[in-house]
Amino acid sequence: MSFLALIARNRLALGGLIVMAVVILLALLTPLLPLAEPNITDTSNRFVRPFSEGAPLGTDHLGRDLLSRLMWGTRLSLAVGFAAALVAATLGAAIGIIAGYYGGRTDNIIMRGVDMLMAFPYILLALAIVAALGPGLVNALIAVAAVNIPFFARNIRGITVSIAHKEFVDAARLSGMSDARIILTEILPNVIPVIVVAMSTTIGWMILETAGLSFLGLGSQPPVADLGSMLGEARSALITNPHTSIVPGMMILVIVMAINLLGDGVRDALDPRLKSGALNRPLPATLVARDRTPAPQTQEGILALSELQTQFHVKDRVYRAVGGVSLAVKPGECLGIIGESGSGKSVTALSVMGLVASPPGLITNGSVWLDGEDLVGAPYATLRSLRGRKVAYIFQDPQATLHPLYRVGDQLIEAISSHRSISREEGRRKAIELLEAVRIPNAPARVNDYPHEMSGGMRQRVGIAMALANDPEVIIADEPTTALDVTVQAQILSLLDDLRRERGLAIIFITHDFGVVGQLCDRVAVMYAGRIVEQGPTRAILDAPRHPYTARLMACVPELGGGRRRLEAIPGLPPAVDRLPEGCAFAPRCDRARPDCTQGDIAFDADNARAVRCLYPVDQREAAQ
Amino acid sequence: MGRYILRRLLSAIPVLLGISVIVFAIMALIPGDPALAILGSFATPDNVAALNEDLGLDKPLIQQYFIWLGNMLQGDFGRSFALNRPVLDEVLERFNATLVLAGTSFVICSILGIIAGTVSAANQYGFADKAITFVVLLGISIPSFFLGMMMILIFAVNLRWFPASGMWPIYGTRDIWALLDHLAMPAFALSVVATGVIARLARSAMLEVLRQDFIRTARAKGVSERGVVWRHALRAAMVSIIPVLGIQAGFVLSGAVYIEVVFQWPGIGRMLVDAILRRDLLLVQGGVVIVAACYVFFNIVVDVAQSLLDPRIKT
Numbered sequence A: 001m002s003f004l005a006l007i008a009r010n011r012l013a014l015g016g017l018i019v020m021a022v023v024i025l026l027a028l029l030t031p032l033l034p035l036a037e038p039n040i041t042d043t044s045n046r047f048v049r050p051f052s053e054g055a056p057l058g059t060d061h062l063g064r065d066l067l068s069r070l071m072w073g074t075r076l077s078l079a080v081g082f083a084a085a086l087v088a089a090t091l092g093a094a095i096g097i098i099a100g101y102y103g104g105r106t107d108n109i110i111m112r113g114v115d116m117l118m119a120f121p122y123i124l125l126a127l128a129i130v131a132a133l134g135p136g137l138v139n140a141l142i143a144v145a146a147v148n149i150p151f152f153a154r155n156i157r158g159i160t161v162s163i164a165h166k167e168f169v170d171a172a173r174l175s176g177m178s179d180a181r182i183i184l185t186e187i188l189p190n191v192i193p194v195i196v197v198a199m200s201t202t203i204g205w206m207i208l209e210t211a212g213l214s215f216l217g218l219g220s221q222p223p224v225a226d227l228g229s230m231l232g233e234a235r236s237a238l239i240t241n242p243h244t245s246i247v248p249g250m251m252i253l254v255i256v257m258a259i260n261l262l263g264d265g266v267r268d269a270l271d272p273r274l275k276s277g278a279l280n281r282p283l284p285a286t287l288v289a290r291d292r293t294p295a296p297q298t299q300e301g302i303l304a305l306s307e308l309q310t311q312f313h314v315k316d317r318v319y320r321a322v323g324g325v326s327l328a329v330k331p332g333e334c335l336g337i338i339g340e341s342g343s344g345k346s347v348t349a350l351s352v353m354g355l356v357a358s359p360p361g362l363i364t365n366g367s368v369w370l371d372g373e374d375l376v377g378a379p380y381a382t383l384r385s386l387r388g389r390k391v392a393y394i395f396q397d398p399q400a401t402l403h404p405l406y407r408v409g410d411q412l413i414e415a416i417s418s419h420r421s422i423s424r425e426e427g428r429r430k431a432i433e434l435l436e437a438v439r440i441p442n443a444p445a446r447v448n449d450y451p452h453e454m455s456g457g458m459r460q461r462v463g464i465a466m467a468l469a470n471d472p473e474v475i476i477a478d479e480p481t482t483a484l485d486v487t488v489q490a491q492i493l494s495l496l497d498d499l500r501r502e503r504g505l506a507i508i509f510i511t512h513d514f515g516v517v518g519q520l521c522d523r524v525a526v527m528y529a530g531r532i533v534e535q536g537p538t539r540a541i542l543d544a545p546r547h548p549y550t551a552r553l554m555a556c557v558p559e560l561g562g563g564r565r566r567l568e569a570i571p572g573l574p575p576a577v578d579r580l581p582e583g584c585a586f587a588p589r590c591d592r593a594r595p596d597c598t599q600g601d602i603a604f605d606a607d608n609a610r611a612v613r614c615l616y617p618v619d620q621r622e623a624a625q
Numbered sequence B: 001m002g003r004y005i006l007r008r009l010l011s012a013i014p015v016l017l018g019i020s021v022i023v024f025a026i027m028a029l030i031p032g033d034p035a036l037a038i039l040g041s042f043a044t045p046d047n048v049a050a051l052n053e054d055l056g057l058d059k060p061l062i063q064q065y066f067i068w069l070g071n072m073l074q075g076d077f078g079r080s081f082a083l084n085r086p087v088l089d090e091v092l093e094r095f096n097a098t099l100v101l102a103g104t105s106f107v108i109c110s111i112l113g114i115i116a117g118t119v120s121a122a123n124q125y126g127f128a129d130k131a132i133t134f135v136v137l138l139g140i141s142i143p144s145f146f147l148g149m150m151m152i153l154i155f156a157v158n159l160r161w162f163p164a165s166g167m168w169p170i171y172g173t174r175d176i177w178a179l180l181d182h183l184a185m186p187a188f189a190l191s192v193v194a195t196g197v198i199a200r201l202a203r204s205a206m207l208e209v210l211r212q213d214f215i216r217t218a219r220a221k222g223v224s225e226r227g228v229v230w231r232h233a234l235r236a237a238m239v240s241i242i243p244v245l246g247i248q249a250g251f252v253l254s255g256a257v258y259i260e261v262v263f264q265w266p267g268i269g270r271m272l273v274d275a276i277l278r279r280d281l282l283l284v285q286g287g288v289v290i291v292a293a294c295y296v297f298f299n300i301v302v303d304v305a306q307s308l309l310d311p312r313i314k315t
């Protein structure tokens, strides 16, 4: 039911379904309709034009009624196409199930054979079969079915292999069921949907191919005609009487197109990724809601976020990933943003330069001030020219964030050449300099490496070098050390620390690790469920956390790089950002919670250097204990 | 790299053997007296006797197969009695014409398909995407032989832009322009279906890649959107597009059968159809084996191209 509903929602697929239904119905009714005899020749009435009296579609070169021949031909073509699909699906599925179920040598031998068959150019194999069996519609059907068997066999085998080792099959085997019964009662029912989908996607091909063989004169033999042989016979009169060609040709086109539309609809309806929007392409810059209210810059700094809100709109649900964040960073300063995964810290960072994947991302409110200019809603060209030049990013997991197919040197050069033209030699020299700046040994050789040829730590250094390429003023580092082991982590941190001192960089450092924050950051903002819950100088927060969440977060992490698991030590999970509770989002996990915590918003003075979003903060004495 | 190519070449041997077994097996299906069937109506009793001796048709099948294989390896594919010339000569001559046609089509469908798919993905759900998706659907639904006929009707008969058939002008010089003039329509008609298939695949491969982290990195660097799509995303998507190009090459090669018939192109496809209708089975057999073998080698070329494109593949 829901499946049919899905198809119905896809208007094109529905159109295909309706066309197919009409064509099939007409084909079934053909013998009952008051049509002229399709094979009676009447040479005195050759090539009558369409729309004439008594011959709505005209007549062919032997004076036969084209409408009647078209209907009978359609009937035959459909029958042959469906029959071929059915034969191919049945035999292919049987072979696939046997190979997949028995596995081992049986599987090996069968699949080798299948691979061999697939090594043939398709139609050639069909031709060879027709050559051996001789021209004729049944032989064409056999040939088309035969060349499609490997396709089904391979698909069905894959599914069968995955089913054959499930518990219910093992259970059936242990209970003494015979293989044949297991296949029929346990495997087959699970495989049939796959067979149906495979058929729906190939049946169009099969109708085309049988029509093709008939067109070549190798399929249906005169006087009986399917659509292909009608077209084949009409070919000699193509120039003088094109209607005899156009009529059957258009019919094939309509049928195959309707089937393809339907097949696409079936495929889309079954693809979960389409439903979830996981196949959406992110736009060059995050979308900004039209009704956004910009917020004035209230904090001092080269980069300042004011009341920033970013949401994800997936279907009818709204995820408030960033729920009004204000923060700022000054040149030479390092601001840490800390929180569990899902707290919105990465989305906050990506929102700055419009890098949140969109759709589904949407900046709904607030502003991002860079040098007094609001980047939210700025034209794409402005954003692009600032990206990497004024504000650069360092991402987590450089395995995935560097392009796998370009040499690291070229990727570095590209970072520069995106903003100013640079010669090849100069670029190469600059790339080597950058690699040396991030202390990569043997830089002149390393520029020619591909990312997969480097270690994780080296790749992360490349990521940092890339961020430095244009001497940016702000660097946003999104968990740059999470994927690395402890020693490398420490090296990278001290490297960043040196760089900001030498170059006066402003750094926003995103992490979930208090140890890292203590090493590098001057100030810290703690995020929970999309909002800042506490902020202040690093020392002050480390010495006396005031928000219960901060206190708990710290209690779990005594030292640098203790691994990722510790945050689970806080009982409960962070709230899903599409269902934020009233009042304090932390209340369900907070052991200090009181009834008034969940009544209305809790105030937070973002412009105050030391602030906490809590009604009953931890006080100094308690913290000391 | 050299060793990789060698390894791929060696791995083709069992595939080629498999192909020969399949072709042999298909021919063994022929009902009745095989020698008579193979020689067709042109055979004299002498021919039949000679062939029986040649192929050892009275011997067991296995032995027959090895005789046939041995002959092929020595370049002896038998004789077409209808044409009265060695199969190999005829096939090679015809194969040239097919290669020109299929090769051109392959280039067209690769370029057009990749561009269309990329543009489509880069403008997902936009106007260009919808327009391309519709044209692609039309392209993969229209029978190439019907398309070819309509093109002849419109561009050759009505507009007189291109000649309706053949590979060369009947009179006049046989230079490259004459060839291109004759090639344009059949090459395009042949490439349409494959273009559609490649465009679809390229679109989904691009959509897959555009969501990857390294695309975000490129954007964060300030790479222009054109660079992001064509340099970063397409380059990565090519890794999954190239194997499909290999498969499509097979479709183009065998789809040439229809186009050659429609446009009277003197290629191997038309030769095969004529040979089947004449029951000239040795010619069919030889033609199929040779084309299939070429296709196997082409796939090796594709694999090598793939390994050049993706440095992560160990060669």
Ligand code: SF4
Pocket (backbone or CB within 6 Å): A547, A548, A549, A584, A585, A586, A587, A588, A590, A591, A592, A593, A594, A597, A602, A613, A614, A615, A616, A617
């Ligand atoms: S406001 Fe209440 S529930 Fe929230 S953290 Fe403070 S004490 Fe806990």
